[in-house]
Amino acid sequence: MQRWLNGYVTIVGRLSGAVGVVAMYLIFAMIGILLLDAITRNVIDIPLHWCIEAAQFTLAAYYFTGGAMTLRDDDHARMDLFYERLSVRGKAWLDLVTSACLIFYLVVLLIGAVSSTQYAIQTGETRFSMWNPSMIPIKVLMCCCIVLMLLQSVALIIKDLTILREPAAQ
Structure with a gap:
């Protein structure tokens, strides 16, 4: 079971990194x-x-595709009022709580994104402008990136549970 979980973390991490590299080049x-x-x-x-x-x-x-890599690399914003003073196990516990909140948020966001994407596909939604581009591609990308962030959040939970399963230092 541990090999499967390590494989999952590795694969999701690599996918997040690859998508994140694409995000970096989108700036250019x-x-x-x-x-x-x-x-x-x-x-x-x-x-x-x-x-x-x-x-x-x-x-x-750019910001949709960069989210999963930001999570993977722990580059997101965090209030460090007391986090840095915690032990490794304490950080893992706090990260589990925040990861659970993040997953709840991402699931709600995904439900809205899927609904919005379905609406865009059914109605052929376009942006009201002179150029009048279709909204479908960006909404599909949004859904895919939210799913990737969910997968990366599960990988973070697996990492934190692995830390908590290790015997405490004597």
């Missing part, structure tokens, strides 16, 4: 889009109406 795509917008609008006086919305979609994809 967004910079390119905004640079193109600035040049076409201010230098050659031909504004491209899709640039700002494309940059907004790229930013949304």
Whole structure:
């Protein structure tokens, strides 16, 4: 059983890392889009109406895809009023509690995201603008990334339970 759990943690960690690397490069795509917008609008006086919305979609994809890697690498924001003073086992207990809260939040978020994605697919939802892009791709990406964050949260719980199962230092 322990080998299976370690395998799960490893696979989810690698997937989170791969998706996180894609997220890192999305920043460069967004910079390119905004640079193109600035040049076409201010230098050659031909504004491209899709640039700002494309940059907004790229930013949304950036923070959706970066979430699981942030969890994996423990790079998220945390209030360290007393956390750093805890023992390794104390940190594991507190992390279990916060992971349970996170999973509850992500499940509720996923329910809303799936409902919103179903609505977008059924109605062919588009953004009300001159460019009028479909909302389906970003909503599907949102659902996939929330699922990945849920998987990474379970991996964190497995890591914390492993710490708690180890015999306490004498």
